Amino acid sequence: MSACIRRVPCTVVTGFLGAGKTTLIRNVLARANGRRIAIIVNEFGDVGIDGELLRSCGIEGCLEDDVLELANGCICCTVADDFVPALDRILARARPVDHILIETSGLALPKPLVQAFNWPNVKNRVTVDGVVAVVDGPALAAGRVAADEAALAAQRAADESLDHDDPIEEVFEDQVACADLVILSKSDLLDEAGLARARRAVERRLSPAVKIVHGANGDVDPGVLLGLGLAVEEDIENRWSHHDGADEHEHDDFETFIVDLPPVAAPDELARRVARAAEAQNVLRLKGFAHVAGKPMRLVVQAVGPRVTHHYDRAWKADEKRATRLVVIGLKGLDRAAVESLLAA
Known part of the structure; x- marks a missing residue:
């Protein structure tokens, strides 16, 4: 009987x-708790600076050969030439990695x-x-x-491999539209009004299911x-991009x-109910909490299409109503009654 091959999880930053x-990424390395993390760095606009910062991080367990730099151009435009060989090098090592972090160029489009x-x-x-x-x-x-x-303009001019000349606003929108999580950086430098303005600028381009941290x-x-655990590659065609055609999946078309x-x-x-509803009614995302009869713990439920994960996260609080409440996200025209019926079946 052949052994089951574990696919190494990768996070695209x-x-x-x-x-x-x-x-x-340095912060993630500092708090890795024994996990071996390899990093692919593509921020060539700083010619070696990002890779050097990570290599010389001084963090226990962070080895120099765990950082690979791709300096030949934007990663989304050099996938076959640079990115796949870098993966091959990481996966061929005698000491296996637990996770791979991929830091893209600032001009990279995540979807390709x-x-x-x-x-x-x-x-x-x-x-x-x-x-x-x-x-x-x-x-x-x-x-x-x-x-x-x-x-950014200088980075664009220096990259001969770049095959897209989008306005930076469109690159930003593509990056946010492809995200499963948005980190609002330098939030400590903003007052409440500034934070609200920054969040609004992101939220109007963001799928309702995606959180801002x-x-x-x-x-x-x-x-x-x-x-x-989202296996984003299996859902990637549902992620909106300017390169798909602006009319195809406008954010206003979500409900x-x-x-x-x-x-x-x-x-x-x-x-099983969630998976059936997602498959039958084209639900894009579902997430929420559930009360499992007889259990003191709250169950977290998440789904991307028909792929469903669940786990207990904490005990229900004494003053908290134990309930099952699920947020369902799909394109306009989603049959709400049919979804509710399948989830309740």
Whole structure:
């Protein structure tokens, strides 16, 4: 009997030059708790600086050969030439890695990179655990999408491999639209009004299912970023992009509603119902909490299409109503009554 091959989870960290991607990754390394993490760095606009910062991080367990730099151009434009060979080098090592972090160039479009994870020579070995977009809080609060637009223009001019010449606002929208989580960096530099402006600038481009996490100095719990288990490559065609055609999946075409259910008998039973509803009615995302009869713990339920995960996260609080409440997200025209019926069946 052949052994089951474990696919190594990869997290794609996207965002403009200076948004705080490297600081975030350093923080993840510092709090890795024994996990061996390899890093692919593509921020060539700083010619070696990001890779050097990570190599010389001084963090126990962070080895120099765990950091690979791709300096030949934007990663989404050099996937076959640079990215796949880098994966090969990491996966061929005698000491296996537990997770791979991919820091993209500021001008990279995440969707083409994630699509490469469906290539035959890639998909059986790695999976996209999640896409994290790091956005610059003070820049957004000031009405810009990047802190240093001149640096981005210089990066664009220096990259001969770049095959897309999108306005930076469109690159920003593509990065956010592909994200499973958004880190609003440098949030400590903003007052309440500034935070509200920055959040609004992101939210109007964001799927309703995606959360925004405030970050200061990259200090975000790695448990929030890693282990999402979303297999994004299997859902990537549902992620909106300017390159798909602007009319195809406008964010205004999403609709969201909440389904309240009675206590469930068992987690697997609920997961089967969720999967059936998602498949039959084209539900894009579902997430929420469930009360499992006889259990003191709250059950977290998440689904991307028909792929469902669930786990107990904590005990119900004494003053908290034990309930099953699920948020359902789909395109306009989703048959709410049919979804509710399948979830309640």
